[in-house]
Amino acid sequence: MTSETRETFGQVGIWSSALHWSRADDAGRAAIAEAVTELEDLGYGTLWIGGSPSPDDAAAVVAATRSVTVATGILSIWDHTAVEVAARIAALDASARGRFVLGLGVSHGPMVPQYAKPYSAMVAYLDALDSATPPVDSGHRVLAALGPKMLKLATGRALGAHPYLVTAEHTAEAREALGPEALLAPELSVVLDTDLDRARTTARNMLAMYLRLPNYTDNLLRLGFAESDFEAGGSIRLLDALFALGDAEQVKARTRQYLDAGADHVALQVLTSDEGGAGLPRAEWRALAEAFGDEL
Numbered sequence: 001m002t003s004e005t006r007e008t009f010g011q012v013g014i015w016s017s018a019l020h021w022s023r024a025d026d027a028g029r030a031a032i033a034e035a036v037t038e039l040e041d042l043g044y045g046t047l048w049i050g051g052s053p054s055p056d057d058a059a060a061v062v063a064a065t066r067s068v069t070v071a072t073g074i075l076s077i078w079d080h081t082a083v084e085v086a087a088r089i090a091a092l093d094a095s096a097r098g099r100f101v102l103g104l105g106v107s108h109g110p111m112v113p114q115y116a117k118p119y120s121a122m123v124a125y126l127d128a129l130d131s132a133t134p135p136v137d138s139g140h141r142v143l144a145a146l147g148p149k150m151l152k153l154a155t156g157r158a159l160g161a162h163p164y165l166v167t168a169e170h171t172a173e174a175r176e177a178l179g180p181e182a183l184l185a186p187e188l189s190v191v192l193d194t195d196l197d198r199a200r201t202t203a204r205n206m207l208a209m210y211l212r213l214p215n216y217t218d219n220l221l222r223l224g225f226a227e228s229d230f231e232a233g234g235s236i237r238l239l240d241a242l243f244a245l246g247d248a249e250q251v252k253a254r255t256r257q258y259l260d261a262g263a264d265h266v267a268l269q270v271l272t273s274d275e276g277g278a279g280l281p282r283a284e285w286r287a288l289a290e291a292f293g294d295e296l
Contacts, residue, residue: 005159005183005264006264006265008045008046008069008099009045009046009069009183009185009264009265010043010044010045010046010069010265010296011045011259011264011265011266011292011295011296012044012045012255012265012266012268012288012292012295012296013044013045013046013047013048013069013071013185013265013266013267013268014039014044014046014047014048014267014268014269014270014285015048015050015073015187015267015268015269016047016048016049016050016269016270016280017049017050017051017269018032018035018279018280019032019035019036019047019049019050019053019057019061020049020051020053020054020057021056021057021060021061022054022056022057022060029060031280032060032061032064032280033064035280035282036061036064036065036068037064037065038282038285038286039068039285040065040066040067040068042285042286042289042296043289043296044068044285044289044296045068045069045265045296046068046069046070046071046101046185046265046267047061047065047068047069047070047071048071048072048073048103048162048187048267049061049070049071049072049073050073050074050187050269052074052075052076052079052107053072053073053075054075054079054080055075055080055084055085055088055089056088057072058070058072058075058088058100058102059088059091059092062092062096062099062100063096067099068099069099069100069101070099070100070101071100071101071102071103071142071162072101072102072103072104073103073144073162073164073187073267074103074104074105074144074162074164075102075103075104075105076105076106076107077104077105077106077107077121077122077125078106078107078114078115078121079107081128082125082128082129082132082136083128083132085102085129085136086128086129086132086133086134086135086136087132089102089136089140090134100140101140101141101142101159102129102136102140102141102142103141103142103143103144103162104122104125104126104141104142104143104144104158105143105144106118106119106121106122106144106150108213108214108215110212110213110214111213119149119150119153122143122150122153123153123157126138126141126153126157126158129141138157138158138159139159140159141158141159142154142158142159142160142161142162142183142185143157143158143160143161143162144161144162144163144164145161145162145163145174146163146164146166146170146215146216146219147218147219147222148177151174151177151178152177154178154182155177155178155179155182159182159183160178160182160183160184160185160264161174161178161182161183161184161185162185162186162187162267163184163186163187164186164187165187165189165210165216165242166186166187166219166242167223167241167242168241168257168258168260168261169223169224169241169261170186170219170223171184171186171258171261171262171263172261172262174186174262175261175262175263176262183264183265184262184263184264184265185263185264185265185266185267186258186263186266186267187266187267187268187269188243188244188254188255188258188266188267188268188269189203189206189242189243189244189268189269189271190243190244190245190251190268190269190270190271190284190288191203191243191244191245191246191270191271191272191273192246192247192248192251192270192272192284192287192288193245193246193273194246194247196245196246198273199243199245199246200236200239200245201273202271202272202273203234203239203242203243203245203271204232204233204234204239205233205271205273206271207233207234207238207239207242208233211230211233211234217230220238225237225238225241244268248287248288248290248291249291251268251288251291252288252291252292252295255268255292268288270284270285270288272284
């Protein structure tokens with residue numbers, strides 16, 4: 001990957017499903033605008049709009065910021081046609097369009113009634129983006145890739161991969177599969193809580209939904225976990241492998257494990273016990289920015 005791309009993304013970003021402009025009322029939109037402005041000022045390299053955002057969500061966050069990279073993490077190919085997405089991106093101001101990255105994913109069978117042949121569906125979607133007027137070129141898109149086939153596709157048809165809910169060991173395997181040039185930007189969920197039992201409870205509350213989705217559990221089984229690790233909300237071994245738990249310095253150390261394993265950028269999702277990870281944890285974002293300092 002080029003040094004320019006590394007600079008564009010930065011080493012550390014913020015992933016948040018609370019940045020959905022289209023689902024918010026006026027007060028919520030004002031809060032989102034304030035939050036993304038602060039995140040930009042704090043120095044985070046990329047803001048990832050999580051939780052199946054729409055093109056309008058992305059456009060709003062781009063409009064509310066000045067220079068930070070904005071990415072969807074991840075827009076579902078089943079929710080919006082490639083023609084619709086390409087048209088919305090084309091409508092962005094030219095300077096803003098240059099700092100927007102389209103993160104795409106195939107979602108999950110239990111969540112999508114029309115789910116079928118996900119790999120072929122993604123290939124067709126990328127073909128449609130290529131042929132749109134104007135096209136969404138491969139240098140402005142990333143794929144939610146976990147397994148070998150999708151990682152290979154991310155190398156050839158996109159800037160790289162944005163894996164979600166993965167371990168540092170998966171990051172090392174993904175880097176080998178992608179090769180040295182592709183972007184690798186995994187998500188890492190964070191609980192800033194020094195009470196380890198309470199932190200693990202917060203992590204389990206978030207993890208419960210994902211342990212019902214075969215794409216994630218199959219990937220974890222490939223990584224050496226057992227079905228027993230999925231019981232009771234997740235074993236301690238599983239939680240400690242998937243999450244960064246503790247104070248800001250411990251989160252920084254866990255993030256470094258992913259970077260050392262081959263990640264170019266790590267997207268931190270901050271979970272809180274009172275909000276279930278769905279709010280705007282600005283105090284926690286500030287604490288992490290202070291801990292990372294110039295490493296952002």
